[in-house]
Amino acid sequence: MCARHNHDCQRLMEPLRRRKGSNKRSRTGCRTCRARHVKCDETPGACRNCTSSGRACDGYDLQRLPPLTRSRKKTPGFRLLPEVGCGIRWHYTIPTLAGFFSSVLWEKLVLQMSYAEPAVYHAAVALSAIHQDVEMYGMPLPGQELDNTWHKFTMEQAGRSYAILNERHFSQDPRLREVMLLCCLLFVLLELLRGRYDDAFQHLEGGLRILHELKAQRQLVIWAPHESPVEECLVAAFAQLDIQAANFKIGGPILRIENDLDRDTAVEEDRPVFNSIREVRRTIEPLLSRAFHFLMDCWALSNKEIVSHYKWLQLDQQELFSQFHRFAQQFDPFYHNSYPKLYRKDQKGADMINILRDTTSLAIRTSLIRDEALLRRYQPEYTAALFLIEEVMRTFRDRPNYTLDMGVVPPLYIISIGAPDYSLRWHAIELLRSWPHREGVFDSNWAAFIAEEHVKVQWRLRGFVEEEWSRCPWGSVGCKKSTPRKLEKGRWSTLGHEEYSIEQGLEKTKCMADWPCVQSLLVARSALLST
Known part of the structure; x- marks a missing residue:
């Protein structure tokens, strides 16, 4: 194996050795x-x-990176498959991931390091290839098997990146750790696009544990002194995924930024209004981490368990609501006064934060209510939240189909399973289907699928049968069986949704059995069978 690696390394360096005879001074x-x-x-x-x-x-130095022609085009063995040779758009995919906010990571660092680091380049090409595939053919749900030219090319490019990283494993290069983390992040994202959650979460956990050992997350808290060998924007990206993955109960969050946030709050009780969208994001993301953990736990409890643990649950609920109230005191003045001064992209980001804050706060307030009559008192607030989301969605002329940031998917999912009125739930599902895209770990198609399955089970628990499904009296939005709609060119669809089942996903995605959304659905199905 070592001999093979040495041979490959010599082949990789051969084009560089041929340039030694040149007298031109290198800059x-x-x-x-x-x-x-x-x-x-x-x-x-x-x-x-x-x-x-x-x-x-x-x-x-970044400004002195070797140019593309020196570091990549002559990489031996690099050959595009003929079927995809004209389709790679890595310069399109990477900036697209910036999503709702300006991003140093996607708009600068990844592109620059791709020119200097072959491992990063091949990982970026692999991600772009699978991105191209899902744009053309649809986004797979967990466990769906896809095997085509684009997927083969994706894995070939990922394999090249792995091989280069392995060759440099014992290198003393001070930037190697950052290169490995950046490749790890790209691997996480491409496995999510492939619907391979087991592999994606395994990559994510590996990267998070490296950052945790370095205590790199401290630089994401304003007060904390830090000296990290990892760029802040890269740490922030892993922290986002750490918070999102907690909704799937995958052993996290690992970085636990909220613990540092507690110390920050203790030092500065009366903090001023936010000065930038960056400060807003640093504060809201740990709060969302806590809130999602609380909501996942509550939604998994039976009515009897809610009653028996109500005292302690209510204490957690009140503390969370208090934290969101303090956040609102800082965010609302910033949102109303500074919004016109923000760049257009950051305005969209501020809109998304407002939606997340509003909907998550509403979900916290209703999380312990199991009485339908009492829950209906909150219907105007759920209606207003859904209207706000729809209004913001209409402002997107060019909707990103893949972003690392949370946006409309978690709020729409919250409404689709928690609203007291079924017409609101169904309308939220329709909105999820109208914008098929991925926000980090969250997939709009999966959210729509699981929410629809919940609605169907609850509909049957009320005594209705399948034949009455198309005649349910839930308002003007309708309530018919959903089928994949024809989408505009370049927009994602769901592959084979009408043939997909939870059982299919459970068979091929091991971690899926721990997902709260799946567990609650299986419990509801069991209740249906017992009636």
Whole structure:
């Protein structure tokens, strides 16, 4: 294996060795070679001039990265499959992930490191290939098997990235850790697009544990002093996924930013109004982490369990509501006064934060209510929340189909399973289906599917049969069996939704058995069978 790796490494460096005869002075060399006033061979990551002589290569400045033609186009063995050779759009996919906010990670760091690091480049190409596939053919639900040219090319490119990382595993390159983390993040996202949640969460846990050991998350809390070898924007991306994955009960969150947030709150009780959208995001995301944990636990409890644990649950509920109230005192003045001054993208981000805050707060207030008559008192608020979401969705002319940020999917899911009126639930499901896309771990198609299954079970528990499904009196939005609609060109659909079942997902996705949304559905189905 070592001999093979050495052979591959020699092949990778051969184009660089052929340039040694040139007398042209390099302006893109590593820091060490420039300090020694010697010509750098510009090997991505760590140059051979340094490593072969036992020196530590200090890497490259971003503004002095080796150009694309030097670091990638001549990479031996790199050959696009003929079926996809004209379709790779990695410069399109990566910036798209910026989603609802301006992002240094997706708009700058990933693109720049792709020019310097072959491992990052191949991982980015792999992600772009699977992105292209789902745009063309649809987004798979958990457990759906897909095997086509795009998927094969995706795995080929991911394999190249793995191989390069393995070859550099014992390198002393100071940037290697960041390169590995960035590749890890890209692997997480491409596995999510493939519907491979087991693999995605395994990659995510590995990256999070590295960051946790480095205590890199401290830089995401304003007060905390930090010296991290990892870019803040990369840490923030992992922290977002950590919070989102907690909704799937996958052993997290691992970074626990909310613990540092408690110390921040203790130091500064009367904090001023937010000054930037960045400060808003740093504060709301740990709150959402706590809230989602609480909601997942409550939704999984039976009526009897709610009653027996009501005292302690209510204490947690009141504490959460108090935290959201404090957040509102800082956010509302910022939202109303600073909104016109924000860039258009950050305005959309502020709108999404407002929706998340509003809907999550409503879900917390109604989480312990099991009496339908009492729950109906909140119908005007659920209606207003749904109207707000729909209004914001209409402002998107070009809707992103893949973003790392949470937006409309969690709020619409909350309404689709928690609203007291079934017409509101069904309308939320229709809105999820009208914008098929992925927000980090959340998939609008999966959210719509699981919410619809909940509604069907509850409909049958009320005594109605399948034949009455199309005649249910739930308002003007209708209540018929949902089938995949014809979408505009470039918009995602769900693959084979009409043939998909929870059992199919459980068979091929091991972690799915722990998902609260699946557990609650299976409990409801059991109740239906026992009646």
